[in-house]
Amino acid sequence: MSKQVSVTIDGITVSVPDGITVADAAKMAGIDIPVFCHHPKLEPVGMCRMCLVEVGRPMLDRATGQVVLENGQPKIQFMPKLETACTNRVSEGMVVMTISDKAKAGQKGTVELLLTSHPLDCPVCDKGGECPLQNLTMAHGPGKSRFNYDEKMHLEKMIPLGELMWLDRERCIQCARCIRFQDEVAGEAVLGFDERGRSTQIISISDPGFDSVFSGNTSDICPVGALTTADFRFGARPWELKAEASICTQCPVGCNTTINTRREAKAGGDVVVKRIMPRQNEEVNEIWLCDKGRFGYHYTESKKRLTRPMIRKDDKLARASWDAATKLAAEKFSADKKNFVVLASGRLANEDLFNLKSLADHAGGTALLYSDMGGGELTQLVGVGAGTNIGNMGKGDAILVVASDLYEEAPIWWLRVKQAADRGATLIVANPRETKLDRFAKYAIRYSYGDEVKTINDLSKKSKISDEFAKARNAIVLFGSEGLSVNSSTAVASACASLLQETGHVGRANNGLIGVWQRANDQGAFEIGFQPEEDLEKALKGKSVYIVGADPVGDSPALAKALNSAKFVAVQEILETATTEIADVVFPAQAYTEREGTYVSGERRVQRFHAAVPATGDGKPDFAITSMVAKQMGIILEGSAASVVFDILSHSIDAFTELNYAKLAEFHGQWPIVGRGDLYYGGTTYENTQGLGVQLTPTAQTEGTVRIPKVRKEAVLRPREKDLLAVPVNKLYDLGVMIASTELLEQRIGQATFTLHSTTAKKLGVEAGQKLALSFDGGGGEAIVKIDDTISTGVVLVPRGMGLAIREPVVAHVQTRSAAGKVK
Amino acid sequence: MAVFDSFIELSKGLGETLRSFLFEKTVTYQYPEVKREVRPRFRGRHVLKRYDNGLEKCIGCSLCAAACPADAIFVEASENTDEKRFSPGERYASTYEINMLRCIYCGFCEDACPTEAIVLGDNYELSFTDRKSAIYPKEMLIEPVRTVEMITPQKVEPGVFKRSVPEMKDPTD
Numbered sequence: 001m002s003k004q005v006s007v008t009i010d011g012i013t014v015s016v017p018d019g020i021t022v023a024d025a026a027k028m029a030g031i032d033i034p035v036f037c038h039h040p041k042l043e044p045v046g047m048c049r050m051c052l053v054e055v056g057r058p059m060l061d062r063a064t065g066q067v068v069l070e071n072g073q074p075k076i077q078f079m080p081k082l083e084t085a086c087t088n089r090v091s092e093g094m095v096v097m098t099i100s101d102k103a104k105a106g107q108k109g110t111v112e113l114l115l116t117s118h119p120l121d122c123p124v125c126d127k128g129g130e131c132p133l134q135n136l137t138m139a140h141g142p143g144k145s146r147f148n149y150d151e152k153m154h155l156e157k158m159i160p161l162g163e164l165m166w167l168d169r170e171r172c173i174q175c176a177r178c179i180r181f182q183d184e185v186a187g188e189a190v191l192g193f194d195e196r197g198r199s200t201q202i203i204s205i206s207d208p209g210f211d212s213v214f215s216g217n218t219s220d221i222c223p224v225g226a227l228t229t230a231d232f233r234f235g236a237r238p239w240e241l242k243a244e245a246s247i248c249t250q251c252p253v254g255c256n257t258t259i260n261t262r263r264e265a266k267a268g269g270d271v272v273v274k275r276i277m278p279r280q281n282e283e284v285n286e287i288w289l290c291d292k293g294r295f296g297y298h299y300t301e302s303k304k305r306l307t308r309p310m311i312r313k314d315d316k317l318a319r320a321s322w323d324a325a326t327k328l329a330a331e332k333f334s335a336d337k338k339n340f341v342v343l344a345s346g347r348l349a350n351e352d353l354f355n356l357k358s359l360a361d362h363a364g365g366t367a368l369l370y371s372d373m374g375g376g377e378l379t380q381l382v383g384v385g386a387g388t389n390i391g392n393m394g395k396g397d398a399i400l401v402v403a404s405d406l407y408e409e410a411p412i413w414w415l416r417v418k419q420a421a422d423r424g425a426t427l428i429v430a431n432p433r434e435t436k437l438d439r440f441a442k443y444a445i446r447y448s449y450g451d452e453v454k455t456i457n458d459l460s461k462k463s464k465i466s467d468e469f470a471k472a473r474n475a476i477v478l479f480g481s482e483g484l485s486v487n488s489s490t491a492v493a494s495a496c497a498s499l500l501q502e503t504g505h506v507g508r509a510n511n512g513l514i515g516v517w518q519r520a521n522d523q524g525a526f527e528i529g530f531q532p533e534e535d536l537e538k539a540l541k542g543k544s545v546y547i548v549g550a551d552p553v554g555d556s557p558a559l560a561k562a563l564n565s566a567k568f569v570a571v572q573e574i575l576e577t578a579t580t581e582i583a584d585v586v587f588p589a590q591a592y593t594e595r596e597g598t599y600v601s602g603e604r605r606v607q608r609f610h611a612a613v614p615a616t617g618d619g620k621p622d623f624a625i626t627s628m629v630a631k632q633m634g635i636i637l638e639g640s641a642a643s644v645v646f647d648i649l650s651h652s653i654d655a656f657t658e659l660n661y662a663k664l665a666e667f668h669g670q671w672p673i674v675g676r677g678d679l680y681y682g683g684t685t686y687e688n689t690q691g692l693g694v695q696l697t698p699t700a701q702t703e704g705t706v707r708i709p710k711v712r713k714e715a716v717l718r719p720r721e722k723d724l725l726a727v728p729v730n731k732l733y734d735l736g737v738m739i740a741s742t743e744l745l746e747q748r749i750g751q752a753t754f755t756l757h758s759t760t761a762k763k764l765g766v767e768a769g770q771k772l773a774l775s776f777d778g779g780g781g782e783a784i785v786k787i788d789d790t791i792s793t794g795v796v797l798v799p800r801g802m803g804l805a806i807r808e809p810v811v812a813h814v815q816t817r818s819a820a821g822k823v824k
Numbered sequence: 825m826a827v828f829d830s831f832i833e834l835s836k837g838l839g840e841t842l843r844s845f846l847f848e849k850t851v852t853y854q855y856p857e858v859k860r861e862v863r864p865r866f867r868g869r870h871v872l873k874r875y876d877n878g879l880e881k882c883i884g885c886s887l888c889a890a891a892c893p894a895d896a897i898f899v900e901a902s903e904n905t906d907e908k909r910f911s912p913g914e915r916y917a918s919t920y921e922i923n924m925l926r927c928i929y930c931g932f933c934e935d936a937c938p939t940e941a942i943v944l945g946d947n948y949e950l951s952f953t954d955r956k957s958a959i960y961p962k963e964m965l966i967e968p969v970r971t972v973e974m975i976t977p978q979k980v981e982p983g984v985f986k987r988s989v990p991e992m993k994d995p996t997d
Binding site: 120121123124128149154157158233234235236237239240264265266 | 883884885886887889890898900901902903913914915918919921938939986987988989991
């Protein structure tokens with residue numbers, strides 16, 4: 001704990017940490033000093049002058065340096081003028097007056113000046129109702145302006161900063177919160193001020209406009225309605241919205257969110273999701289949310305949602321009753337017990353996965369996880385210790401990121417790791433190419449694709465980097481799946497786990513291994529006992545397959561072929577996909593917005609999500625459908641309530657012992673204070689009152705040293721001179737079912753690309769922007785060439801989830817070279 | 825004598841009837857053929873007003889719905905463009921419904937309206953045979969246009985109708 005100092009604010013003497021600002025100290029003491037530009041997550045700038053207060057400090061004798069006493073009390077010397085509470089740091093004996101006449105007059109004057117050029121369009125403003133300027137004008141404003149109404153500045157009202165964010169120049173009060181967020185927190189300086197004085201205005205200085213995946217956060221912290229999201233613009237008034245706690249399903253970070261819903265005539269009188277807002281959890285996402293999480297929810301209300309169970313009749317899917325559909329599936333599964341395969345993805349909740357695993361176990365089948373990445377058993381052994389918070393890591397700590405482009409795979413982790421590096425943590429990035437995180441890394445290690453394990457093992461040998469990692473107080477390793485297959489990523493996980501164990505970085509908070517999984521609940525699937533399969537084609541061929549929450553047919557022609565030759569395919573999905581097209585039976589499931597459940601984040605935090613909107617059609621929660629199928633097979637599984645399934649789960653799986661829904665719903669006060677009553681202070685992020693979740697304890701923490709399973713080394717692919725080594729990389733905005741339905745993100749998704757080194761491109765005779773056709777085992781296709789000179793020659797980067805069907809590193813053959821010129 | 829007394833009383837009463845019939849002004853209106861004019865502050869069925877150029881005054885801000893103590897009003901907004909303009913400014917009410925069974929005619933919606941778009945008019949003849957038809961949509965509430973060109977949405981010159989809330993010359997008004 002840092003040094004405490006005692007300060008007197010409005011007659012109340014409080015003890016606060018030394019060095020915090022007067023505004024924050026007052027907030028801790030329960031006194032609200034009005035602020036606009038000050039935000040507890042940002043460095044103070046003192047731009048808006050709203051927080052003017054009287055500050056007095058104990059008078060020191062110039063000769064002796066001693067505090068001058070008056071009547072036995074220190075003599076307080078007040079500054080002749082008002083000072084800003086946000087830029088002054090507290091010191092011992094400080095006296096602050098926030099509601100004296102002088103301070104009040106200063107605050108009143110500031111509001112009056114701010115309003116000289118603020119339009120009175122609160123009735124049409126999206127911020128109206130949750131607007132700090134509105135609230136502070138009511139509380140501190142003069143009531144009547146002495147300025148001439150006609151002299152207000154009239155500026156442009158609809159400026160697209162990018163396709164996701166709109167700026168209203170008139171409403172902006174130049175607090176620079178958005179600019180500072182992008183500079184300091186996100187580390188992407190894409191906004192700036194133009195002009196000066198009364199003409200100062202915000203502009204985007206990137207191409208494409210507002211090129212950041214954190215852009216939506218600026219609208220949360222904007223103290224006026226100047227920044228609005230294209231998604232929510234004019235969608236509803238804030239007071240009409242209902243709020244329900246949820247968890248983001250787009251990546252393994254597990255950001256806490258709030259789903260705002262409203263009944264809508266456009267949707268035929270249904271309750272619909274109007275916006276997704278971040279919900280404070282200082283240990284997970286703080287108060288931020290990436291744009292994928294904020295705007296990607298549209299798939300849950302897509303027109304392609306499945307509404308009725310269907311059975312294939314005469315080569316066509318026809319509507320059926322739940323009873324008939326589950327009965328058919330149950331018959332086929334029972335008849336083919338040994339060849340029964342459950343293929344589920346990490347899009348599902350723990351309850352669903354637990355029921356599916358129980359079904360597979362009881363029926364004698366196998367349960368496979370639909371993922372290209374392994375290593376989940378290692379994160380159970382040496383995962384991060386309970387109480388881990390990357391937000392607490394800083395000087396003396398180390399973070400190693402291996403084979404992952406965090407910016408593309410888990411943006412909020414990227415942001416938090418970047419901030420830890422800003423605080424002084426040693427950041428080591430090991431990746432075959434340059435990623436956005438390299439800018440903040442102390443050490444960037446480059447290796448060739450295929451040398452991942454060797455690179456990590458080298459960190460055990462003596463070197464400057466390995467010394468610093470070993471000596472770090474705390475160390476975390478994040479490993480991803482860039483350029484890796486199921487087996488090789490497991491090998492990487494094993495190498496990372498060994499490194500952590502050797503250096504003593506396991507079994508404690510802020511120490512351990514984190515998997516940057518491809519889906520939100522992959523970690524949960526591993527906990528429950530699912531395993532990914534390297535040779536998925538072989539595992540599916542000729543089997544009776546129960547596919548849940550996955551689209552293998554759409555992802556890969558090879559898997560489509562395998563499934564076409566499967567004996568029976570039952571698909572449980574929320575959307576029509578290529579896989580439902582070939583299915584024999586289709587079960588419509590409920591989206592995460594329509595039901596409750598739990599996910600396990602990559603940091604192994606179990607978190608609850610709640611139902612926000614009613615179910616679509618006849619859809620049922622996945623765990624209930626599985627229980628119906630099981631019942632027809634003569635197996636009794638709980639299917640009535642998610643909480644009961646979770647209770648059974650927590651009794652069956654050691655890591656979840658003593659967990660229940662009530663425990664997951666526990667919460668405590670967090671700093672900074674955000675939420676409904678404190679909109680002006682921390683923005684419109686929702687406060688967390690529905691549970692912070694519980695982090696699971698890794699085996700290394702309960703049992704001390706663990707034995708780390710060795711994984712057989714994969715042979716490294718070395719393609720012939722003429723061919724290329726195609727390696728999969730992960731992309732944030734891809735064509736996956738969970739993102740492709742969001743029209744707003746179309747531009748960001750873009751087209752599929754093949755990234756080459758310029759030498760390789762020259763050898764192939766292609767230029768950036770031209771089309772190139774490649775074929776490789778299991779897939780291939782045409783994509784646009786991109787040049788990146790940080791990758792090695794002879795390698796082509798192929799994005800996953802962009803229709804090119806790549807699961808693992810493969811040898812690619814160049815097919816044709818299109819000389820069609822530049823493609824836009 | 826009692827018989828005589830009651831005859832006097834009867835004729836007194838009938839005389840009063842005859843006097844009022846002959847000399848007093850009739851108060852009965854032949855409703856519905858004849859309709860009595862309502863008082864200036866009468867609060868009848870709502871009307872959504874238009875500007876002189878035909879644009880709707882309502883900007884879909886939903887403040888009436890927020891002020892409504894009976895939760896009778898439902899508003900949904902959409903974005904205006906100069907190609908398809910319903911009201912001045914960026915926002916217009918794409919859905920505007922009042923449930924006349926819920927409305928208590930308090931007039932709070934009028935007070936809340938920043939553009940004086942919603943006005944409680946003089947129509948008190950509301951009758952419906954089922955609950956659903958008690959919900960009056962925007963088409964039933966909005967003032968009729970005087971000429972065909974004034975029908976909204978209108979195609980207008982770009983950059984003219986930028987302000988949602990009209991500039992009031994005297995802000996105290």
